[in-house]
Each structure stands twice: as structure tokens, then as C-alpha cells.
Amino acid sequence: MAEKTTTALEFDFLADKLTLLLAQEDLAGIEAVVHDMSAADLVRVLEREDPGDRAIIYRLLRRDVALEVFERFEPSMRGELITGLRDEHVVSVFEALDPDDRASLVGELPAAVSAKLFDGLSEHERELTAPMLGYPPSAIGRYMSTEFLRIGPAWTCAEVLDLVRDRGAEAETVYLLMVTGPSRILQGVLSLRDVLLADGDAEVRGLMEEPEFVVASEDAETAARRAVRTGRMVVPVVDEENRLIGILTHDDATRIIDRADEEDAARAGATEPLDRPYLATAVTSLVRSRIVWLLILALSAILTVQVLEMFEESLEKVVTLSLFIPLLTGTAGNTGSQAATTVTRALAVGEVRLRDTARVAWREVRVGVTMGLLLGALGVLLAGVFYGWEFGVVIGLTLVSICTIAATVGGIMPMVAQMVGADPAVFSTPFISTFCDASGLIVYFLIAKAVLGI
Incomplete structure (x- = not known):
């Protein structure tokens, strides 16, 4: 039977009504509201509440609905909810879980709570769950099921x-x-x-x-x-x-x-992934997920500043050079990020392996040169018309060079990351963008000095 769907307007109305009833401590009213809500809507509502209110609403759900809602939560949310429930609810939910879900929940609970819950399990359920707990959370054995024929x-x-x-x-x-x-x-x-x-x-x-x-x-x-x-x-x-x-x-x-x-998507965007829904995540946790990356990127950006300082004299002679810095650094960063994203995905799904590093590098060189020629031709035309053809040549040659460098580096870095045992996604957008910005500027000013004679 298909689950009843709720429109956005209906859901907002129910969520606001529950908030009001919680403020009034009207448990009977809350029970009446949640009685006809689908499991999917209940999960969305509970994710928006603070831990105390979440436990209150959860205790008012029917047993069968409560288990379905619990199974839909992220492991971290399950652990938080367990600590907010009374003992009889905790034991009931824990016993009803599948062994693999039970094993994933253990990692989110304090050791004392986990031990207490396992003591309350039947011998049969303990035997089904124990094999998964012998493996670390990073191993597939932690996620297997022992219920099979x-x-x-x-x-x-x-x-x-x-x-x-x-x-x-x-x-x-x-x-x-x-x-x-x-x-x-x-x-x-x-x-x-x-x-x-x-x-x-x-x-x-x-x-x-x-x-x-x-x-x-x-x-x-x-x-x-x-x-x-x-x-x-x-x-x-x-x-x-x-x-x-x-x-x-x-x-x-x-x-x-x-x-x-x-x-991977979170780290490519220079942040750590959240282990629970956004509205259920504390502000301090949001700060922690972002601040480290901002500090790393701020420190790495000093490299770009140093490059500009090296060529300060050239910028003073030809001020027009500074107008194209955002365009060139942006193109370099985007080109490198595109290549890194593509290769990271190919690594993840097994389309390429470490032994293919040379092939990936050669392929990205050709991709970079081709894109650079297309963008460079456009750069020569536009910059030449408005700033002179000599300057247009500088922009055209720079675009060819930085696209080639950025695509090659972007394609290789995820494979280097895997070689050293790091997460390829970590080495993608944030670090590659900074590297390509600095190298792109060096190439730009060297070409400008050669062509313009400054």
C-alpha cells in the first residue's frame, strides 16, 4: 500500500500545530495529530525538533509506526533519541531492530548504554548481532545481515x-x-x-x-x-x-x-558532512564542520598573495593585467575542479584504477589543450578588440596553458590521494582551486612579460 503523501502546505500546518501543542504540553492533542501522519512526515517533523521534544512525540507513536520511523533515522539521530527515551521504550525499540541496524546504532551510543541494551536482548538476538560488532564501522562486515537461509x-x-x-x-x-x-x-x-x-x-x-x-x-x-x-x-x-x-x-x-x-560532495565544497539533518544540527557543530576548511583555505590562499607580490612591478607597469586576474583564476579553478570531480567519481565506481594514472593524465592533457584552444581563441578576439592584439595574445596563450595545467593536475590529484590513503574528495575542489589559482597567475605573468616585454 502506497504511503499517503502530504503537500508542503499541509506539512507546514501540521508542524506548526505540533509546535503549539508542545508549548501547551497538550499530550492528547499531540497524539491525535501524529496518529494519522505517515512515517515519512513524522521523520521530517521529528528532525526539526530539539531532542527533548523529539522524545516526547516519539513516545506517543503507535508501536508499529514508531519502529518504522526509527529505522528511517540516521544512526546519529537514533542514538540521540535512544538516550531521551524511557527504559521500556528503549528496550522495545532495540529488540525490534534488524541485527545490522542494531549494530550501526551501537556506534552512536555511550558504552554503558550499549551494554545495558545488549543485556536486555534475548540470547538469539545477541547471537545475530554479535558478528557485526567484530568489525570496525569502515568495514562492510559491520553492515551485513546475519538473517539468511x-x-x-x-x-x-x-x-x-x-x-x-x-x-x-x-x-x-x-x-x-x-x-x-x-x-x-x-x-x-x-x-x-x-x-x-x-x-x-x-x-x-x-x-x-x-x-x-x-x-x-x-x-x-x-x-x-x-x-x-x-x-x-x-x-x-x-x-x-x-x-x-x-x-x-x-x-x-x-x-x-x-x-x-x-x-564526497560536502568535502568537495570545503566542509565536513553533517551526521544529522540541518535543523537538528547544533550551531557549534555547523561551525566545526566548516571552520577547519576555511582556515586551511585561508592559509593556502597566502600562496596566491605571494605570487601577486612577486609580479607587483609588472602590475604597476601594465595595470590592465589586473583586470583579467579574476577571469583567469576562476577558469583555472573551475577546470581543475571539473577534472577532479570526474576522476573522483570514476575511481569510486571502479572505472579507473591507480595503474591508469598515466592514461588519465594524458587524457586530461588533451582535454585541457582542446578547451584551452577554444577559450583562448575567444580570449584573443575579445581582449584584442578592446585592449590591443598584443594583449589578446597574452590572454589567449594563458588560457591554453592554464586549462592544460589545471585539467592535468585536477585529474591526477584524486589518484595521488588514493595512493597515499587519503580521501580523493578532500584533494579535489578546495586544494586544486588554490593550486590552480597560484600556478595560473605565474603562467599569466610570465607570458605577459615575454609578449609585452615588461
Whole structure:
């Protein structure tokens, strides 16, 4: 059944009404308002409230709605909400979570709270959750699910269907079944569709396919992208000895990729990603997410100032040179950022690897030269008409040079970052823009001195 949608006007009305009821401490009124709201709208409302009011509203939700809303929160929001709930609500929500969601929540809670919650879990739920906690948050094993069905190669299709009927409700998914041999060694995977279409006495070994899997200790983003590329709804997760220990669903892999992309986008814009919605983020947290980058960029911009100081005498002789500085530095920065963004994405999705560095550099050289020639021709024409053809040549040659340099550097820097184990996104826009500004100015003044004889 499709979730009821709310218009922006209706949502604003409900949000304002809840704010008023909270101020009046009218719990009955709040309960009446939230009763008919969809989970999506409730998440949006709760994200706007402060932690205290958020916990009050959450305690008034129906149990089934409360769990759905909780599962839609970011891990950091879940941790904050848990600390604001009473014990009976906390235990109820924690027990109802899927093991992988439970594991991600643990990292957002104080150790004492986590230990208390685990003590309240049933033995079965603790056994399902414990394997994920053995891996760091950066590993894909932290995001796997331990709720899956496992079959043997000698099983018949009739036996497989009996297992699906008996235990399918307990599993994360039944559409792809894991085939293991002795010691849980992964041997293959079997689609439920193939089971349904085969004879009941057909053996699994004749129907199973070669498994595409990820290793639990792998980097989460890398493994998630590879899992999505398989086109499967679920991918097996194995340990270093190829023993099956979990599964990674397409939905979980997609969420990992989305978070990684958001992080890259934030860092490309010279800020740290927020771990919760904007309105739920404290002002001090917003400042912390930006101030470090501003300080780094301010210090790196000193390089540009020093370049201008080096060529101060040239600027005094030909004041017109200063008019084109914003154009040239902007073109250099944008060209470098375009190349860096393109290559960073190509690295993330596996289209290029470190061994392709030379090929990437040569490709970006050609791209930069081509763009530089197009922009340079326009620069020669416009600058020549208004400031003289000699000056037009300076602008044209500078555009060709800086586009070539910026594209090449922008393309290589993300790969250098990956070589040294840094985040390619960090090395993209902020640092590349500053570098290209400084190098572009040096090229500009050197060409001007050569052509104009200053």
C-alpha cells in the first residue's frame, strides 16, 4: 500500500500545530495529530525538533509506526533519541531492530548504554548481532545481515522449498539462497525462481551459480559499489577463509554508497558532512564542520598573495593585467575542479584504477589543450578588440596553458590521494582551486612579460 503523501502546505500546518501543542504540553492533542501522519512526515517533523521534544512525540507513536520511523533515522539521530527515551521504550525499540541496524546504532551510543541494551536482548538476538560488532564501522562486515537461509549442494528443490516455508519469515530475504559445503565454505548461490521452476527432486548442485561475494573486512564503500554492480538483490559476505558469515542486501549497499557520495560532495565544497539533518544540527557543530576548511583555505590562499607580490612591478607597469586576474583564476579553478570531480567519481565506481594514472593524465592533457584552444581563441578576439592584439595574445596563450595545467593536475590529484590513503574528495575542489589559482597567475605573468616585454 502506497504511503499517503502530504503537500508542503499541509506539512507546514501540521508542524506548526505540533509546535503549539508542545508549548501547551497538550499530550492528547499531540497524539491525535501524529496518529494519522505517515512515517515519512513524522521523520521530517521529528528532525526539526530539539531532542527533548523529539522524545516526547516519539513516545506517543503507535508501536508499529514508531519502529518504522526509527529505522528511517540516521544512526546519529537514533542514538540521540535512544538516550531521551524511557527504559521500556528503549528496550522495545532495540529488540525490534534488524541485527545490522542494531549494530550501526551501537556506534552512536555511550558504552554503558550499549551494554545495558545488549543485556536486555534475548540470547538469539545477541547471537545475530554479535558478528557485526567484530568489525570496525569502515568495514562492510559491520553492515551485513546475519538473517539468511543456508542450504547444501546435495539438497533437493523440494527440501529447499520446505526450508523457505518453515524459516523464510525469519530471513532478510529468500530470493537468493546461499549454498555452503563443510565448515560453511561458500560454494554457490541459488535463485528461488530457479527452485520454483525446477523438478522437486532436482539437486541444488545442478542449479546453483558461481557466487559473487564480498569479504567482511573490505572497505564498506568499495564492497558496496561492487555489490551493486553485480545486479543482485543480495550478495554473500564471507570471512578471510571464504566461510559464509552474512549477506549484504542491495538496499543496504545503496545506503552506504549514498552516504559516501554525500560525504564526497560536502568535502568537495570545503566542509565536513553533517551526521544529522540541518535543523537538528547544533550551531557549534555547523561551525566545526566548516571552520577547519576555511582556515586551511585561508592559509593556502597566502600562496596566491605571494605570487601577486612577486609580479607587483609588472602590475604597476601594465595595470590592465589586473583586470583579467579574476577571469583567469576562476577558469583555472573551475577546470581543475571539473577534472577532479570526474576522476573522483570514476575511481569510486571502479572505472579507473591507480595503474591508469598515466592514461588519465594524458587524457586530461588533451582535454585541457582542446578547451584551452577554444577559450583562448575567444580570449584573443575579445581582449584584442578592446585592449590591443598584443594583449589578446597574452590572454589567449594563458588560457591554453592554464586549462592544460589545471585539467592535468585536477585529474591526477584524486589518484595521488588514493595512493597515499587519503580521501580523493578532500584533494579535489578546495586544494586544486588554490593550486590552480597560484600556478595560473605565474603562467599569466610570465607570458605577459615575454609578449609585452615588461
